[in-house]
Amino acid sequence: MxxxxxxxxxxxxxxxxxxxxxxxxxxxxxxxxxxxxxxxxxxxxxxxxxxxxxxxxxxxxxxxxxxxxxxxxxxxxxxxxxxxxxxxxxxxxxxxxxxxxxxxxxxxxxxxxxxxxxxxxxxxxxxxxxxxxxxxxxxxxxxxxxxxxxxINTLLIAYGGLLAGGFRPGETLLVSGATGHFGAATVALGLAMGARRVLAPGRNAVVLDDLRARFGDRLVPVRLSSDEAADRRAMRDAAGGPIDCVQDFLPPSVPASVARTAIMTLRQGGRAVLMGGVGMLGGEDLALPYPWIMRNLVTVRGQWMYDAAAVPGLVGLIRGGLLDLRQxxxxxxxxxxxxxxxxxxxxxxxxxxxxxxxx
Structure with a gap:
């Protein structure tokens, strides 16, 4: 052959x-x-x-x-x-x-x-x-x-993260790294799975505008600056309520502070799933505050790839018309x-x- x-x-x-x-x-x-x-x-x-x-x-x-x-x-x-x-x-x-x-x-x-x-x-x-x-x-x-x-190759990785984070219909999802390949796939999946709202923070205005045009009002773009406190406020204000889950797909070139800012928007009892490359090229550690995690009952977990059970679930979303591959x-x-x-x-x-x- x-x-x-x-x-x-x-x-x-x-x-x-x-x-x-x-x-x-x-x-x-x-x-x-x-x-x-x-x-x-x-x-x-x-x-x-x-x-x-x-x-x-x-x-x-x-x-x-x-x-x-x-x-x-x-x-x-x-x-x-x-x-x-x-x-x-x-x-x-x-x-x-x-x-x-x-x-x-x-x-x-x-x-x-x-x-x-x-x-x-x-x-x-x-x-x-x-x-x-x-x-x-x-x-x-x-x-x-x-x-x-x-x-499916890309979607399965994003779907595996959402399943690992226990994402449920009606919740608000924040996708850290939403303007990237895997992040945009997570946006599409979160909406297909019944998110009340999906927040898409980023600096690439062209991609953010495209995401809003594709997915409508349930997709809320958030323009990021270099100010952690201001960016955290902007994301919380855009959510219009508690942020239940953060899925991170930031690449190795992005400083850990960007990931930390997104994760610390979570509500009490919120969950964060780390699937990106932050720190793989060196640089600062993620450095999430111990007291904040403990007192706010926050779950932070890593996820590499996906469980085998994710495959039929994803195929079901596509076959059911909830996820459009024509995107x-x-x-x-x-x-x-x-x-x-x-x-x-x-x-x-x-x-x-x-x-x-x-x-």
Whole structure:
């Protein structure tokens, strides 16, 4: 089969032939119809991000495709079924604290690297082998819709955070980092899940105006300054009531003070979920005041990726018409133009934009 191969970090992807993956018990073979090209793929392939990804490898994180063959223990999936190939592969012998690898992308820790040795190659290919539980049925779609369905890759991460934070209909959600790729997806999800109001603080006026135009009055933009106290007041005033949940997707380039300002808008008993990159490039610590957390009964938790149970819930939001994938604009490239797709994804990064390979 044809695939895009990363032979070594710092080299362009090579388009060539690799053996068809075989499958056994607990595995599914999927014909890839569309695979997302993440905006920072070039940084991964150059080695700048130092991801745990052994080369040579067929990269690619997630896909939409059709089942080609199933293992002997599959009881519901059938050849021809449309599925989302969930890249978050979990070890099966550690139910409480599973090791995780992101197939075709990276791994977490020693156990994740061990898992990666088998589920190694990703979706930049005509076919991909995934664990049976990672072939999530999405129901019938038209082939032309497959690119839009690749938005699941981003949405699942945002949805996993909202589930971890116990977000409920009727609550007010503040999305810290709302003008970014994952933050904007969180805005869309919060509204789809029945938020009373979603606050979108940021400095990018163009993106804030776009969010308001897309989602209407329940989306409230808040222009940030460099004054923590003033920004906290502005967010609380815009909420028009208690702020129940803060989800943070701020990137590593943003100082911790921006995240702290948002979190400290929470009501008594509020929850904050940290999913961004603050502090990963050094700088000041988050430094939330101990007395404030304790006296206000605030919960602060981290969340990496999502639980497997998030997948059917997200598909249900889409199928129920609560979440409209047409919000995302899609630019598609053939597999032969994988390097051009990587460059385009970096240059055209932003909220509600998708670059995909269509083998």
């Amino acid at each position: 044809k695939a895009a191969i990363l032979s070594a970090f710092g080299k362009p992807l090579e388009i060539g032939n690799v053996p068809d993956p075989g499958i056994g018990t607990g595995e599914v073979l999927v014909d890839v119809v569309a695979a997302p090209v993440l905006s920072y793929a070039g940084e991964v392939f150059s080695g700048a991000r130092r991801y745990l990804l052994p080369t040579p490898v067929v990269p690619g994180c997630g896909a939409i495709g059709r089942v080609r063959a199933v293992g002997p223990d599959a009881t519901r999936l059938q050849p021809g079924d449309w599925v989302f190939c969930d890249p978050t592969v979990r070890s099966r012998d550690g139910a409480d604290t599973p090791d995780i690898t992101l197939q075709g992308w990276s791994a977490r820790g020693e156990g994740g690297e061990k898992l990666q040795r088998y589920f190694r190659d990703g979706a930049f290919a005509e076919r991909i082998r995934v664990p049976t539980e990672n072939a999530a049925a999405i129901g019938p779609i038209e082939a032309a819709e497959a690119g839009s369905w690749c938005a 995302w604009s899609v630019t598609a490239f053939p597999l032969a133009d994988a390097n051009a797709a990587v460059a385009y994804a970096a240059a055209d990064a932003g909220p509600f934009k998708l670059t995909v390979l269509m083998p």
